[in-house]
Amino acid sequence: MSGAGNDAAAPPLAGIRVLDLTRLLPGPVATMQLADMGADVLKIEDPGAGDYARAMGPVRAEVSQFFVAVNRGKRFLRLDLKDQAQREQLLALVDDADVLVESFRPGVMAKLGLGWDVLRRRKPTLVMCAISGYGQDGPFAQLAGHDINYIGYAGMLANNAGPDGTPALPNLQVGDLLGGAQSALQGILAALLAVKMGGPGRFVDISMSDAVLAHNIMPLVAVNNGAEAAPARDLLTGGVPCYNVYRTADARFMAVGALELKFWQLCCDVLQRPDLKARHWQLGQQVGGADALAVKAELDAIFAGRSLAQWTETFAASDCCVTPILTSAEALRHPLFQARRMVSQERHPTEGVYWAVAHPIKFET
Template identity: 35%
Template sequence: MDAALNGLKVLDFSTLLPGPFATLYFADLGADVIHVESPLRPDLIRLFPPYANGQATSHSYLNRNKQSIALDLKDAENIELIKSKISEFDIVVEQFRPGVMKRLGLDYQTLVEINPRLIYCSITGYGQTGVYKNKAGHDINYLALSGVAGQSGRKQSGPPPMGVQIADVAGGSLHAIIAILTAVIERQHSGKGQYIDISMTDCSAVLNSMAAAATLAGKKPQYREEGLLNGGAFYDYYQTQDARYLSIGSLEPQFMSGLASILDLPLLLQLGNSFNQADQHLLKQAIQEKISTKTFAEWSAIFADQDVCVEPVLDLEEAFNSELAKERQWTVEVPLSVGSEQTETQLACPIKFSRSKTKYQYVGQKLGAGEW
């Protein structure tokens, strides 16, 4: 079996999370990824603790299967070296602020003159146009401006600091992957590459699809704790007797009925489908009173074989040691280098094909250890 993206060659200038997460998928799925890094200003992801096997764990994961090439892009000889090799590549991914690659002489217009089939993707916070294009930002800022944070969290405590980088990964990385592979398919017909402008804020805005659709259609905006799915209904988290949490998503009639029976709470059947906020507030209080009577372990055992959309809120260690994680192979042992018997446990690529395989050749390399 061959990896699905065998034959594609990617030149990656990105750092931190959004670009590297995107090119990780390409590398796992068979593409040849060359990661160009500065020898003078290391990618900060290399420095973030914790460390294992002499490297930052995030770096070892995000940059597995990639060749690390150390080049100072302020050196004209290195720019010419890249230009001399650009015809070998299908895809360029970069994550600098708008205008930086042009100043370096590595912008799309320059490189496409050398390689007309080149697909060139720029991932930035705010895109290549508009008044925000040159502003600095991070995941928390993109979620703030896209409306995601404003519709999330509690009225009293405000938007939550998310444990997952939603804008970076779901906004930037995954949209970049979709766009690049779409351009690869289009190139099969046209024979030409093209430029892709990915704004993490743009892409975060569309993640809020259901509430945004209602707001844009002229309906009342759903502020935090006012919508069906953002805490305004009984679809929510509930604290157990020992200060752990259960997730309850029993929206459909059959699940609602099952939950009402388990909790001995007929009020759920009376008010579960109500769109009145006072009704939902009363219902949530009643559910919370029931959940607070037992421990996390007790509720987990009760709901383990019940098909009612109620699940325990697991921490990372619990999640990755769960039966689900084992059955679905969430983790993989990756060699520290090609042919090494020493391995590091990492997140596996979650995409499962019937024929194509995923490759796990080695963890992220030391700076400059790769070869063109």
């Protein structure tokens, strides 16, 4: 994580101690990223099944690959927080901690005698982060939910739809990872900085639904402009030929991201269709209109004439934002990520060899 010329430099969060009481995806990813940046993360699970992620998906030996993927770099401890003696053990850990992260329903920590009022009296500089679906207050605070519910309420899922309007379920959990993990990480780091500057500890209330709504930028722009676009007909959802996906001869797909006019015109040159250069949204083509869809149909026919490998080679020398759509297995082996040291094959004591993805932020000193 340090620069190539200073491998001995300490990671930025070295010395920060984190207690992780979270389960499944959002909280564990947030605390894993803290660990990746040097924090000492102690994951605390109940003495029974523990984190539900342990048994989600195929289990090789002891735990699932899901659990392995989101809990690297952590230490582990089992505590029954309903037991008085073990609650006292947690409170003793709080004395030496900088951050505590939990993802129970609002009010659970307070019922256990571990609420914010108790913890901040115990450790005035503590940062406590609570991740929930709908926030610590409001009419939905006590309701259960998952990613599909959060992105549905926030308007994101309705915009992630095909031309017939049917929402497509993304395999990137926007609510959990953007709404939960990244927003929690942002809040925790801001609160830690405030403590570092001499301020008190903070309670960080993360609502995954709130965070998705706050990042649903393009649909918000459409609403403020007077009308939401039809499904798959907005600027970035399929309404223009210069920003779209195209099926190849071998049933793969190319991503055309030639959104700016200069890239579109270069793309047209590569496709040997200079006549299409003037048919671009910046030159008056209506987004989602008949002409845009007609040009899209022409490009559909063109891209269907060659394989993914052929089109990748054809566009390799032209910097116009046209690239192959890779599978996850292909991405792990791609020179882009290999050269950036983003992926490696690791050996787990019980789970065997598996692919690991590195922390995406590189630090240099």
